[in-house]
Amino acid sequence: MALVDVKSLRQIFDPNTPKELWGVVAEFENEHALLKAGEAIHHQHGYTKLDALTPFPVHGIEAAIGIPRSILGYIVICIGLAGTMSAILLQWWTGEIGYPLVIAGKPLFAFEFAMPIIFELTVLFAAFACVFGMFALNGLPMFYHPTSNFSRVARATDDGFLLVVEKSDPKFSAVETRQLLMSLGATSAEVVED
Amino acid sequence: MADLTLTNSDLDAISPRLVLDKGKRPTGYKEVTEDVISIIEVKTPKAWWLAFSISFLVMCMLFSMLAYQVMTGVGVWGNNSPVGWAWDITNFVFWIGIGHAGTLISAILFLFRQKWRTSINRAAEAMTLFAVACAGIYPVFHVGRVWRAYWLFPIPNTDLNMWQNFRSPLLWDVFAISTYGTVSALFWYVGLIPDLATVRDRATGLRAKIYGFLCLGWRGSAVHWNNYEMAYLLLAGLSTPLVLSVHTIVSFDFAVSVLPGWHTTIFPPYFVAGAVFSGFAMVMTLLVIFRKWFQLEHLVTIKHLENMNKIMLVTGTVVGYAYGTEFFIAWYSGNPYELFAFKNRAFGPYWWAYWSMISCNVISPQFFWSKKLRTNIPFMFVISIFINIGMWFERFVIIVTSLHRDFLPSSWGYFRPTYVDILTFVGTFGLFMTLFLLFVRFVPIIAISEIKGVIAGDKHRNLPEHVEAQMAAKRDEIMKVRV
Numbered sequence: 001m002a003l004v005d006v007k008s009l010r011q012i013f014d015p016n017t018p019k020e021l022w023g024v025v026a027e028f029e030n031e032h033a034l035l036k037a038g039e040a041i042h043h044q045h046g047y048t049k050l051d052a053l054t055p056f057p058v059h060g061i062e063a064a065i066g067i068p069r070s071i072l073g074y075i076v077i078c079i080g081l082a083g084t085m086s087a088i089l090l091q092w093w094t095g096e097i098g099y100p101l102v103i104a105g106k107p108l109f110a111f112e113f114a115m116p117i118i119f120e121l122t123v124l125f126a127a128f129a130c131v132f133g134m135f136a137l138n139g140l141p142m143f144y145h146p147t148s149n150f151s152r153v154a155r156a157t158d159d160g161f162l163l164v165v166e167k168s169d170p171k172f173s174a175v176e177t178r179q180l181l182m183s184l185g186a187t188s189a190e191v192v193e194d
Numbered sequence: 195m196a197d198l199t200l201t202n203s204d205l206d207a208i209s210p211r212l213v214l215d216k217g218k219r220p221t222g223y224k225e226v227t228e229d230v231i232s233i234i235e236v237k238t239p240k241a242w243w244l245a246f247s248i249s250f251l252v253m254c255m256l257f258s259m260l261a262y263q264v265m266t267g268v269g270v271w272g273n274n275s276p277v278g279w280a281w282d283i284t285n286f287v288f289w290i291g292i293g294h295a296g297t298l299i300s301a302i303l304f305l306f307r308q309k310w311r312t313s314i315n316r317a318a319e320a321m322t323l324f325a326v327a328c329a330g331i332y333p334v335f336h337v338g339r340v341w342r343a344y345w346l347f348p349i350p351n352t353d354l355n356m357w358q359n360f361r362s363p364l365l366w367d368v369f370a371i372s373t374y375g376t377v378s379a380l381f382w383y384v385g386l387i388p389d390l391a392t393v394r395d396r397a398t399g400l401r402a403k404i405y406g407f408l409c410l411g412w413r414g415s416a417v418h419w420n421n422y423e424m425a426y427l428l429l430a431g432l433s434t435p436l437v438l439s440v441h442t443i444v445s446f447d448f449a450v451s452v453l454p455g456w457h458t459t460i461f462p463p464y465f466v467a468g469a470v471f472s473g474f475a476m477v478m479t480l481l482v483i484f485r486k487w488f489q490l491e492h493l494v495t496i497k498h499l500e501n502m503n504k505i506m507l508v509t510g511t512v513v514g515y516a517y518g519t520e521f522f523i524a525w526y527s528g529n530p531y532e533l534f535a536f537k538n539r540a541f542g543p544y545w546w547a548y549w550s551m552i553s554c555n556v557i558s559p560q561f562f563w564s565k566k567l568r569t570n571i572p573f574m575f576v577i578s579i580f581i582n583i584g585m586w587f588e589r590f591v592i593i594v595t596s597l598h599r600d601f602l603p604s605s606w607g608y609f610r611p612t613y614v615d616i617l618t619f620v621g622t623f624g625l626f627m628t629l630f631l632l633f634v635r636f637v638p639i640i641a642i643s644e645i646k647g648v649i650a651g652d653k654h655r656n657l658p659e660h661v662e663a664q665m666a667a668k669r670d671e672i673m674k675v676r677v
Binding site: 031051052053054055056057058061062065067069070072073076090091094095098099101103104106113114116117119120121123124126127128130131133134135137138140141142143144145147148153154156157158159164 | 222223224227348356357358359360361363365369370373376377380381383384388391392394395406407410411412413414415416417418419420421422423424428429432433435436439642643644646647650
């Protein structure tokens with residue numbers, strides 16, 4: 001992905017951007033209907049470029065539409081350990097080299113007194129990795145996305161359950177995918193342009 | 195139809211929605227969105243303006259007192275030898291302690307899968323942030339030259355040419371508090387993102403743009419939720435030891451010293467229990483008011499309040515036990531200085547502070563053994579205020595009584611606060627309430643997406659109406675609701 005996504009910037013500011021077909025968005029009554037349809041379209045009909053828009057995390061949707069487990073944990077532990085190392089280095093270097101000063105006969109560096117700050121910096125680094133790692137993996141901030149052209153997209157943050165099929169899916173066909181989604185119990189299905 | 199027999203403990207497990215709705219108002223997804231978001235969409239109520247102006251004035255008083263202190267010197271506070279730490283550190287520990295309930299509710303109860311936390315975690319986390327902001331004022335201004343406060347942090351500088359002393363618990367405290375404030379803010383913001391998107395989708399024009407910017411363009415995509423839930427779980431896992439460490443390190447400020455009354459190993463657990471105790475009392479004080487004001491009784495129910503009272507009963511009893519243990523060890527250690535410090539605490543010139551602390555912290559939560567009393571809202575409101583007062587006295591007693599009579603009787607003294615001390619402390623309540631009122635005006639005060647997750651987990655959601663009414667009646671009977 002380019003550093004600056006010119007196309008999506010244009011989509012935000014220029015109402016006359018040429019549109020092209022992007023995918024199909026279907027709406028479902030509730031989370032059970034969504035899960036059932038997601039399960040069917042992914043496992044039975046073999047679609048892979050799927051996403052769902054829901055007002056809360058619907059459990060089981062990852063397995064149903066084939067989203068792999070988040071890799072965030074690996075990022076967090078690496079950066080957390082970097083925090084541990086920086087805390088040790090910071091306290092050792094300042095005590096032993098940067099400003100060696102004997103206070104109350106205590107050693108210039110020891111793990112006993114360094115422990116609280118080692119812990120705090122580990123948590124601090126890990127927490128930053130957690131939040132900004134999540135943003136990075138999700139591509140946030142993302143102020144434009146083709147699904148926002150769906151007429152009832154606002155329901156996805158209220159009480160709507162939407163299933164998204166992208167055009168890039170090898171099995172995609174504007175007419176057939178729409179019909180399939182309707183036959184899987186969607187209350188409505190629309191073609192969305194980008 | 196089958197007769198339903200429910201016990202109290204079944205209620206959470208069987209039907210989260212029964213815990214939510216009291217059988218009086220519908221709690222579908224749409225209704226929850228409407229009930230919570232409409233609070234910040236309606237025209238600003240007159241009562242809000244009134245409360246906000248009072249809080250704002252009190253906050254201005256805080257800033258003028260701080261300005262006076264900076265221009266004149268720390269001498270405008272009552273601290274003086276032998277009591278070098280007085281109201282400033284008392285208030286610092288008091289506010290930091292209050293913050294702990296928020297993280298406990300958001301992190302520890304999350305890991306324990308306590309679904310009832312979803313109704314109260316947003317407000318409690320906000321309260322944590324504001325309490326940490328109030329707490330931070332005291333050590334920063336106590337350094338005297340506030341413009342040099344950055345010397346607390348290991349930033350390479352040419353005006354000092356020194357590095358910090360990492361052997362000092364005071365520096366550990368700097369790291370603990372700043373980490374805690376930062377991580378709480380991150381946790382709170384991450385929790386807010388989906389709800390800000392809900393506000394955006396109901397708004398138009400500039401308002402939609404502002405909330406759209408703040409929620410970073412959140413759409414509720416399943417791919418995003420996948421990473422989001424992992425981030426939330428990891429943050430909860432990180433915050434759980436963090437919240438326990440913060441008050442532990444605050445207690446090290448005292449426990450690592452060699453002063454009788456401070457130099458005890460019981461301090462870390464005792465401080466953490468006290469912090470949770472005072473934090474829940476403050477959440478209770480605020481929620482009793484705000485659930486009534488914004489008509490959220492079907493989301494923040496008597497069951498939530500009762501659970502909080504149970505936690506206060508446990509932590510209050512732990513605190514009482516710690517008071518007893520301190521006295522026992524003072525006698526059992528055979529250390530005459532230690533024994534004197536504790537006799538002086540209870541029967542010395544500050545006896546009134548000690549016994550206020552005992553009656554507020556040890557005696558008042560014991561009423562919550564009674565189901566009738568812990569489900570009585572006016573009663574629990576009064577008790578929560580008592581606990582807030584008692585926990586302030588606890589910190590005052592620990593700090594001032596240990597300092598005012600040190601090893602040399604010729605230098606004994608008696609601490610009296612100045613008017614600057616008093617007005618600064620009152621002023622922090624103004625800051626706290628101003629921030630909290632801004633929060634209830636501009637941010638959804640209940641975590642909507644989390645509540646919806648709880649509703650979705652309700653297996654009995656689509657029961658016929660008469661069965662549901664019967665379950666609600668059973669529940670009310672079990673709860674013996676007294677509102």
